[in-house]
Amino acid sequence: MDEQVISRKQADRLYDEVLFSNLTVMGVSILVFIVLYDHVQPYSLLLFSWSFTICVLSSIRLIVLFLYKKHNDILGFTPKKWIIVYTVLSGCVGIVWGLASTFYVLIDNVQINTLFYILISTVIAAAVPVLSASFATFLAYTLPQLVLLTSMSIYQIETTLADKLVYILMFGFIAYYLLMFSMARRANQNLIKSFKLQESNQDLLDQLNDEMLKREELIKERTKALQLSNEKLKASQAHMLKLSRAVESSPNSILIMDEKGTIEYVNKKCEQLSGYSATEMIGQRLESYKSNKMVSAFFDEIWLQVSSDGQWSGEIENRRKDGSFYWVKLYLAAVYDDKQQISHYVAIYEDITESRKLAKKLSFQATHDDLTGLINRTEFERRLSMLVNDAQRVGS
Structure with missing residues (x-):
């Protein structure tokens, strides 16, 4: 299967999910700002900047969606380039999401820390079905979150007397990410297989349609030829019927x-x-x-x-x-x-029976008398002349 076709299907699948996923990301970032605002009063501006950046990047991804759907022919980007653009933007969003772990260190609260792990885990889980069309995009979006959140957890462990729950959350999060990684990988492979199967089925369908069109054309040609043959046959039958009637009606x-x-x-x-x-x-x-x-x-x-x-x-x-x-x-x-x-x-x-009888009668009448039935004078003289000629030939 052509790589260009796979890239096109991947891009279509990615951009089909862009609208809902980005609106969700924007909504969640705003919700995080509202929830954490009271807990990070000294860093409220930083929290606002983080939430605002998430919204801006998500808005840019929405603009890219609009360009892909409406002006793809004008920009002339290949599907692979559109995937790269979306992957880069997703990587930026992933980094910003990962930077939220900064508040994990700033807020020394086990409940808030647990909330961060749950939040990041939810974001990663949501990315599996949305970004599975492109595994590279999934990695660009989730790896920064894994690295930054894990780094902040390690930093907290190294610099403070961390609660045992921090260890549990960190290793649990890593195990959870590996599970999501495996699921995303498998989903991506299955999706690629489905793309190939769809394309193969489409090729078969196109071949079938072409064959059907050829058969239809052949049927039309055969039907036309059959109609012409039928018309000729009817004309021939009419001609034969005419000849047959003529023969049957003949006076001979x-x-x-x-x-x-x-x-x-x-x-x-x-x-x-x-x-x-x-x-x-x-x-x-x-x-x-x-x-x-x-x-x-x-x-x-x-x-x-x-x-x-x-x-x-x-x-x-x-x-x-x-x-x-x-x-x-x-x-x-x-x-x-x-x-x-x-x-x-x-x-x-x-x-010619009657005509022969008539000819015989006329011949008789020409040489015989009507009343006596004897030969007439003309016939008598003709016969006499013949006898004289015969006698002369014999005498000579």
């Missing part, structure tokens, strides 16, 4: 066969023309419905030509389901896939 019979020539589809017109249902015709071959006059070899030639040329057209005679015959004009074409291989065949039947 239409058959679709696979690459082997097996029927896969017939339209309604084909069913009507042949008399067979689609179910009956599917799975059969085109030549399955030829008349007896159409030989199988003829269809073999048709398939051979379609395979080579891709198409064939001509007239064939088929047999209906009821046994009757009909003539159709067959258009047979091959359908190729992407690899240019035949995948299907399409056959279109145009019913």
Whole structure:
């Protein structure tokens, strides 16, 4: 984890506690002044100066808090510099608190002395949760108090007949400080670990958010692609439906066969023309419905030509389901896939039965008399001319 990030979190934690802790320090210093004022009459000005200094330093720390919160970008201090500033100020406050032990010597009163130990112990205990974000700040604030109060106690022991309670208070205070020292150290280590864990969790959360954003973008892209594909599919389906309806509504019979020539589809017109249902015709071959006059070899030639040329057209005679015959004009074409291989065949039947009957009738009427049914003069002369020509060729 980046040291700069840890420093920033430490600074934030320190300055989050500044307002309440400094107001408390100012309040306690004023309270001490009020309580001790009657006991240090010769030194009341010194007591006032001590309390006033505490309030001034605490006010400066409040000003630093304001600058950190509101004008950090203007000053351009790094988090580490802000911690150093607060540590120096805390050290000054700690020294002034420690100097209060001077009154411990000036006031030869066991109860007041005990009160001093309790007061300093309380101040140190209060500093554990407040200053645990920066262990150096905790030391700067509490060590001067330990050193000065212990020094004054030793001085009192060396220069006066100190009460046994002084020894108990001094060693008890040292033991108490070591306990607070250990607690502050552990709190600082736990806090640093929590900072690292928070940052690690934040990194994971950022990665998760980035991944979610990527997934969302991917989902949007996939959704958009799916919508486009769906639109194309709908358009294709509409187009296929249009073609299907066109094929179904065609006036000609239409058959679709696979690459082997097996029927896969017939339209309604084909069913009507042949008399067979689609179910009956599917799975059969085109030549399955030829008349007896159409030989199988003829269809073999048709398939051979379609395979080579891709198409064939001509007239064939088929047999209906009821046994009757009909003539159709067959258009047979091959359908190729992407690899240019035949995948299907399409056959279109145009019913020419009636047109063939009409043509035959017109041909008969053109060569025969309507009343007698015999050949007319024109046809007689044509045939006679043909016989004469044949006779001349034979004679020659």
